[in-house]
Amino acid sequence: MIEAVLDALLEPALLLDANGRVAVANGAAQDRLGVWVVGRSYVSVLRQPSLLGPVEDAFADGKPGRARFAHSSGEVETLYEVRVSPLPVAGRQRQVLLVFRDVSELRAGESMRRDFVANVSHELKTPLTAILGFIETLQGPARDDPKGRARFLALMANEASRMNRLVSDLLSLSRLEGQSRRRPTDRLDLAVVLGEAIDPLRPGAEAEGVTIALRAPGAAPAPGDRDQLIQVFANLMENAIKYGTRPGAVEVVIDRIAREPVIRGPAWRVVVSDQGPGIQPEHIPRLTERFYRVDTGRSRATGGTGLGLAIVKHIVNRHRGRLRIESEPGRGTRVTVTLPAEIGSTGPLS
Ligand SMILES: Nc1ncnc2c1ncn2[C@@H]1O[C@H](COP(=O)(O)OP(=O)(O)O)[C@@H](O)[C@H]1O
Ligand SMILES: [Mg+2]
Structure with a gap:
């Protein structure tokens, strides 16, 4: 009976009999600690004084306790918080139940x-x-x-x-x-939002010899948070201008996808591309980490904080959209933001 109950737990659990031997190790305990523990004395199984003390107290005084227990198998070290619960049995003897939570x-x-x-x-x-x-x-x-x-x-x-x-x-x-779990519901036109993100950047870019071309199909209605989406597109534009070539050209294209598989519904795809030196592939998965920059000196010199893409990622997730960065070193970088075109579609929840 007790075996079945302990086996139903997802967490490793050991039941020690009155003699201090492992009477039951549930499936999770056998997986994590090893099958060999069954029948052994707890002293040889646990070995760490931080945990042995509370177990001794539980046997001696019937006092419940808690302890940390580090277990390594191969190269993986797992840290557990262990709950030590004395269980009264017939007479003055006690059993002790240990439940391990992976922390x-x-x-x-x-x-x-x-x-x-x-x-x-x-x-x-x-x-x-x-x-x-x-x-x-x-x-x-x-x-x-x-x-x-x-x-x-x-x-x-x-x-x-x-x-x-x-x-x-x-x-x-x-x-x-x-607010990552609250999805924006305001209706807006992504083509207009893109224009609002680009217009303030255009004079500065042109002064540096960078032209910006926006290709939109007319209106692009979608649910979204206007200020946040402006922040997304402004960040991507700033990056394309800063890390692109000069003179150079930045292109922004928005088009509609009838059914985007991950978003499971109609979507708008916005692609920002530049013709800069691009990004080596090993950096790409890390770009959305806070403060991750390929070239810290260059980022700082141009006023970067290293937080732009982390913010972009958060906002796109909140909109249940997708962010994708592709680059061919020497040829330029393409950043694609895909956003649901309708409120009903259930995109990926981060
Ligand atoms: N279009 C791009 N071309 C080349 N590198 C880029 C581009 N966009 C971003 N990066 C790289 O990604 C890093 C992180 O970008 P971001 O989070 O916006 O921070 P910041 O621009 O403040 O440095 C940048 O420092 C840069 O190295
Ligand atoms: Mg940036």
Whole structure:
């Protein structure tokens, strides 16, 4: 009976008899810890003092407990949180039930958060250090030098706006994370939204010798969040202009797909392509990670935060759309955003 109950659990579980031997190891425990554990004493199975203590207490005093238990098989190390529950049996004897919860992923999440905080701090510290240096110069050597003062103030303004952009991007990301499960329902015209994203960028691009061509089929009605989609297209356009060639041409095409298999319904496909040096294939899967850049120096020099594509990915996911980046080194980059054309279609949920 107890065997059947423990086998129904997804988590590994061990039942220790009154003599401290493994009386039952459920299927998950046999898979994860090994078949050999059945019949062995818990001391030889568990071996880690952090867990042995609570098990001894459970036998001696009937006290429940919790402990961490690290188990490695081959190259994989799994971290468990173990619940130790004494079970009363006839007389003064006790059995002890151990249930193992795999917390490795939780721990990976914690370490990702730590990395993120370290990255943010580093990204903010760089411009801040520069600003402090300029202030020192203004207070000292450049105090009576009006020309130098103007130059240092301009540099400081530059660094401060970099910090400003970084903080805005971080706020965008955290807002997006909060609403990732709420799908936008406003109706809009993607062709108009694309125009609104492109128009403010056109003069700057043309000044650098980059032309932008938009090909749209007339109206492209779809559900969506206007401000967020403008952010998506502006980010992709900025990248195509920044990392493309100059003189050069950026092309934006929008067309309709009658039935997109992953979105399971009609969709709009927006393709932004440039003729730049492109991206080596090993970088492509990582581009949507926060702060991932192929060439950090170039990204920083052009005012990049390394968060643009992470934001794009979040917004596209929220719209149940798809993002695809393709590149042929030397020939250019093509970024495709596919968005559902109707509210009814159920796209991939991230
Ligand atoms: N069109 C493109 N051509 C070449 N590289 C690109 C292109 N778009 C993005 N990248 C690379 O991807 C990186 C991440 O892009 P993004 O998240 O927008 O950050 P940022 O532009 O702020 O550096 C860029 O630093 C760049 O190395
Ligand atoms: Mg960018």
